[in-house]
Structure formats: structure tokens, C-alpha cells
Amino acid sequence: MTKYHAMREVPATAGFKKGDVLFLCGELFGRGYANGIIDEARAKGMTIIGATVGRRDSDGTLRPLNAEELAAAEANLGGKIINIPLEAGFDMEPGKDGVTPCDRLKGxxxxxxxxxxxxxxxxxxxxxxGTKRFRDNLAAVVKELSALLPSKADLLVVHTMAGGIPRARVFMPILNKLFKGQGDRFLASEPFWNSDLGQLCALSFNEVTADTLGYLIESTASLREKHDVRYAAYGYHGCEVMVNGEFVWQSYTPYLQGWAKIRLEEIATAAWDNGIKATVYNCPEILTNSSALFLGVENSLYPLLSALKQEGVDSVVDECQSLLKEGSTTGDLVKIATDYLVNPLITSTRDYDSWPQHNSPAQQEYMLNVSAELISLNADPKEIVCAVLSRAVFVGVGRLMFNSSWNPQAPVFWLNHDVIAKALAGI
Ligand SMILES: NC(=O)c1ccc[n+]([C@@H]2O[C@H](COP(=O)([O-])OP(=O)(O)OC[C@H]3O[C@@H](n4cnc5c(N)ncnc54)[C@H](O)[C@@H]3O)[C@@H](O)[C@H]2O)c1
Structure with missing residues (x-):
């Protein structure tokens, strides 16, 4: 288990400059974490180069982006995309008998x-x-990237890949019950995780969320001979949030990607021990395309309001207040979230050493009810406080990761609400 290691102070400003390159391994979505670090790099005049996971045709063939998709993705990124599909995982790869894992689960x-x-x-x-396909394609991407790097450029490689839910139809109703089910619709994560279907997910999560960082570090060895290369990856391993004036480590349950995220930390640590500057930054729970499935993950985002107040970041708090129903205040949000975070249903399984924990019916029902109660305080369900807080977090995290990457000090850091609020206070 990785030793807990929180970043407490905002790092000094990075020395990256115009001509240096940020390579994003993973696609960029509107509210995704990677937006924060990309904005930092762009502000420094760095060149942004991106990747794509590619697309699947209706017959299942993996292909690069077409001209229209490429133009849209490059406009969104603000940089060139190396158009070779970097989809990780193996759910659509035939076995020895020619049948893919997804097809095995048909019916x-x-x-x-x-x-x-x-x-x-x-x-x-x-x-x-699947691993071979990914690594072969990655080697081709790195060849193109190498040709695009100016001779004296520093390179910051940002790994944002996570996922791997097999795309067989049967998984969606199962996962909905696992993460959002109550009463008759509740599904316990532990027996599922120990089943063959659960173990298929585990292998797939390891491949997509963790091992891709290892492949990325290996495949860019030649770049390290000519350039100063740093690797920064997004992790999750619980997060400290303010509870009654103190910062307390807590986590979302059931976080089934947790074992893959521990593996990601181990990959960075092994690389670090070999003299490679690879760092996993464990980040807070926010709402993104990827986390939308995990209702209740955002309950521990609301205490950020307390940390922001403490650091005098009033603009974000005021913006949140403006989104609430008449008569509701950000203080109400913090009170409900605090009650949740100190409730024995949530604290009784809170344990760093045995993380990640499995769900239980009472815990899950309580988490989902609190989530609904908090969301109901927004005046407009389409413009919610969580979106504003999520954005604040990825901006703060982006700044911390970017500056820390200039002279990285460790293979694993936790970026908690305290240091994120401090980073935002400096913007
Ligand atoms: N959202 C959260 O609460 C949270 C918390 C801590 C850490 N993170 C981490 O932040 C990173 C970015 O996630 P995000 O939440 O911003 O969501 P996102 O949906 O914006 O990003 C997910 C990334 O994973 C890539 N990806 C998905 N499936 C893939 C596959 N099969 N092969 C290759 N790439 C694949 C996507 O292209 C995208 O770049 C992830 O590592 C995630 O685990 C998220």
C-alpha cells in the first residue's frame, strides 16, 4: 500500500516555456480533469499535442478519427492530435476461439x-x-510525437486514461444497481466483484486505468534520451475534505476502480525508483463524463466551500450561492454534507489501509438520499453547484500538477481540498 503523502504547500511556478510540449494521453472532454493542466500549459505558450482513443465502426472495427471528428477534436484541444487509435482494453478482442469477451456475454x-x-x-x-494492439499503436504515436518535438524541448506527458467497463449490454443494468440501486434494486459490490464478470472488469480496469501508464513510460524511453521528460497521471485514493474545521480523509464507496488506481501508484513508484520522473496525483471527487455513473460521489465535494472560504476564494462561493433556490445557502450545503461525512454509516468503514471498501444497503441508500437532497437545493437542475465546484477543482489541480511537474518530488501525491483552495487563492 502506498504511503499516504499529501501535498500541503503550493509548489513554485514551473519554468516550462514556449516551445516546450505537453502531450495528453487520453481524450479531452468538456468537463474532464485534463482541462486544468492544459490551460496552464497554454498560458505558458507550450505546444499541446493530443491523442485519440479512436472510434469503433458498427462492425466493431477500431479506426482513427475521420476528418470531421479530427477537426472537432483538435479545435477542442487547441492542438494537433496524433490520429492513431489508442483505445486500451480487450473487451472487443477475439479469444483463441474467435469470440470476444463482449460477444461471450451476448444474451x-x-x-x-x-x-x-x-x-x-x-x-x-x-x-x-489487446495489450499488443495498444502497444503497437502507442509505438506509432510516439514515433510521430518524436518527429514533432523541437530539439531542445522539455516534454510533459499527461496520462488521463481511466475506464474499462466492458461494452457488453449486460453491464449497464448491473452497474446501475451497483452504484445507484436501493431497496430491491440494490446490488452488493463484493459478491459481484468476486464473480467471473467482476473479475473481467478488474482485468479490464487494470489494463485501461493502470497499465497504460506503464506502456507509456516504456514506449517513450527513446524520448528521455534527448529530452527532459516528466510524467503526470491522475489518481484517486480518497481525499481530505473539511469536516467541522478539520481536514479529514474520506472516500466514495463502492469505488471498484480502486485496485487499478493502487496499481497505477505502484507503476509510478517503480518508474521513480528507476530514476524516471513519474508522478500520480490523487485528486478529489468531481463530476465529469466518467464519474456521472457514480451518484453520491459528489457529496464530499460540497465541503470545498468551507476550504474556499478559509482561503478567501469568495468568487466561487458567491457563484455557488447564486445557483441555489431562494432560502437556501451554501451553509446549508456544507451542513448536510458534514452530517453525511460524520454519520456512522459512512465513518464505520472508513479505513485507509483496507481501501477501497464495498457497499452495503444502508450506506448506499443514505449516500443516494443525501445526494438527492443536496442536488434539490439547486434552483435549476441543469445549472448546479457541483459543476462550479468541479471546475474550481480541476483548475486548482491543473495548476498544482503543472507546477509540481517542473521539479517533481515524489511518485505519489494527494491533492486535497486544503492545497487546492490555496492554489485557487493564488489565481
Ligand atoms: N472524476 C473524478 O471524480 C476523478 C477523481 C480522481 C481522479 N480522476 C481521474 O482523472 C482522470 C480523468 O478522468 P475524468 O474524470 O476527468 O473523466 P474524462 O471522462 O474526462 O476522462 C477519461 C479519460 O479516459 C480515457 N479513456 C476512457 N476509456 C478508455 C479506453 N478504453 N482506452 C483509453 N482511454 C480511455 C478518455 O479518452 C479520457 O481521456 C482519470 O484518470 C480519472 O480516474 C477522476
């Missing part, structure tokens, strides 16, 4: 999840094929 009904049996040898064959 399986959601309530049959416990009885599904998958041949580990076939799954492993698909996994190895």
Missing part, C-alpha cells in the same frame, strides 16, 4: 450475473491481443 440477463463462467485462458488470450 446473458442481468440477474444471471452470478452464474456466468468465463474461461480464464480465453480471457487472457484476448487481454494479450
Amino acid at each position: 446473458v440477463k442481468p440477474d444471471e450475473w452470478a452464474s456466468v463462467k468465463l474461461d480464464p485462458a480465453e480471457v487472457d488470450f484476448s487481454r494479450k491481443t
Whole structure:
């Protein structure tokens, strides 16, 4: 288990300059974490180069972006995209028998999840094929990237990839129950995780969320011979938020990507031990395209309001207040979130050493009810406080990661609400 290591002070301003390059490994979405660090790099005049996961045609073939998709993605990124598909994972890779993991699950009904049996040898064959495809494509991407790097440029490689839910139809209803189910619709994460379907997810999460960082570090070895290269990746391993005036470590349950995120930390630590500047930055819970499935993950975002007040970042607090229903205040949000964070249903399983924890019916029901109560305080369900706070977090995290990456001090850092509020106070 990685030793807990929080960043407490805002790092000095980075010396990256015009001509240096930020390479984003993963696609950029409107509210995704990577926006923060890209804006920092752009403000310094750095060149931004991006990647794509590619797209699947209706027959399942993985292809690069077409001209229209490429133009839209480059406009969104504000930089060139190396158009070679970097989809990770193996859910659509044939096994030895020609059948993909997704196709093996065709016709399986959601309530049959416990009885599904998958041949580990076939799954492993698909996994190895997926890894080979990813690494071959990554090698081609790195070749293009190398040709684009000015001779004296420093390179900041940003890893933002996470995911890997197999795209078989059966998973969506199962995951909805796992993360959002209450009463009859509740599904316990522990037996699911130990089932063959759960273990397929585990392998896929490891591949997409963690091992891609290892492949990225390996495939860019030649770049390290000619350039100063730093690697920064987004992790999650709980987060400290302000509870009754003190910063307290807490986490979202059930976070099934947690084991893959620990593996990501281990990959950065192993690289660091070999003299490579690779750092995983563990970040707070926010709402993005990827986290939208995990209702309740945002309950611990509201205490950021307290940290922002403490650091005098009033503009964000005022903006949140303006989105609330008449008669509601940001103080109400903090009170409800605080009650949640000190409730025994939430604290009884809070334990760093045995993280990540599985769900229980009472804990999940309480988490979802608090989530609904907090969201109901917004005047307009389409313009919510969580979006403003999420943006503040990715801006603050972007600034911290960018500046810390100039002279990185460790393979794993936690960026908690305290230091993020401090970073925002300096903007
Ligand atoms: N949202 C949160 O609460 C939160 C908290 C801590 C850390 N993070 C981490 O931040 C990073 C960015 O996530 P985000 O929440 O901003 O969401 P996002 O949806 O904006 O980003 C997810 C990224 O994963 C990539 N990706 C997804 N499936 C992939 C696949 N099969 N192969 C290759 N790439 C794939 C996408 O292209 C995208 O770049 C992730 O590592 C995530 O785990 C998120």
C-alpha cells in the first residue's frame, strides 16, 4: 500500500516555456480533469499535442478519427492530435476461439450475473491481443510525437486514461444497481466483484486505468534520451475534505476502480525508483463524463466551500450561492454534507489501509438520499453547484500538477481540498 503523502504547500511556478510540449494521453472532454493542466500549459505558450482513443465502426472495427471528428477534436484541444487509435482494453478482442469477451456475454440477463463462467485462458488470450494492439499503436504515436518535438524541448506527458467497463449490454443494468440501486434494486459490490464478470472488469480496469501508464513510460524511453521528460497521471485514493474545521480523509464507496488506481501508484513508484520522473496525483471527487455513473460521489465535494472560504476564494462561493433556490445557502450545503461525512454509516468503514471498501444497503441508500437532497437545493437542475465546484477543482489541480511537474518530488501525491483552495487563492 502506498504511503499516504499529501501535498500541503503550493509548489513554485514551473519554468516550462514556449516551445516546450505537453502531450495528453487520453481524450479531452468538456468537463474532464485534463482541462486544468492544459490551460496552464497554454498560458505558458507550450505546444499541446493530443491523442485519440479512436472510434469503433458498427462492425466493431477500431479506426482513427475521420476528418470531421479530427477537426472537432483538435479545435477542442487547441492542438494537433496524433490520429492513431489508442483505445486500451480487450473487451472487443477475439479469444483463441474467435469470440470476444463482449460477444461471450451476448444474451446473458442481468440477474444471471452470478452464474456466468468465463474461461480464464480465453480471457487472457484476448487481454494479450489487446495489450499488443495498444502497444503497437502507442509505438506509432510516439514515433510521430518524436518527429514533432523541437530539439531542445522539455516534454510533459499527461496520462488521463481511466475506464474499462466492458461494452457488453449486460453491464449497464448491473452497474446501475451497483452504484445507484436501493431497496430491491440494490446490488452488493463484493459478491459481484468476486464473480467471473467482476473479475473481467478488474482485468479490464487494470489494463485501461493502470497499465497504460506503464506502456507509456516504456514506449517513450527513446524520448528521455534527448529530452527532459516528466510524467503526470491522475489518481484517486480518497481525499481530505473539511469536516467541522478539520481536514479529514474520506472516500466514495463502492469505488471498484480502486485496485487499478493502487496499481497505477505502484507503476509510478517503480518508474521513480528507476530514476524516471513519474508522478500520480490523487485528486478529489468531481463530476465529469466518467464519474456521472457514480451518484453520491459528489457529496464530499460540497465541503470545498468551507476550504474556499478559509482561503478567501469568495468568487466561487458567491457563484455557488447564486445557483441555489431562494432560502437556501451554501451553509446549508456544507451542513448536510458534514452530517453525511460524520454519520456512522459512512465513518464505520472508513479505513485507509483496507481501501477501497464495498457497499452495503444502508450506506448506499443514505449516500443516494443525501445526494438527492443536496442536488434539490439547486434552483435549476441543469445549472448546479457541483459543476462550479468541479471546475474550481480541476483548475486548482491543473495548476498544482503543472507546477509540481517542473521539479517533481515524489511518485505519489494527494491533492486535497486544503492545497487546492490555496492554489485557487493564488489565481
Ligand atoms: N472524476 C473524478 O471524480 C476523478 C477523481 C480522481 C481522479 N480522476 C481521474 O482523472 C482522470 C480523468 O478522468 P475524468 O474524470 O476527468 O473523466 P474524462 O471522462 O474526462 O476522462 C477519461 C479519460 O479516459 C480515457 N479513456 C476512457 N476509456 C478508455 C479506453 N478504453 N482506452 C483509453 N482511454 C480511455 C478518455 O479518452 C479520457 O481521456 C482519470 O484518470 C480519472 O480516474 C477522476
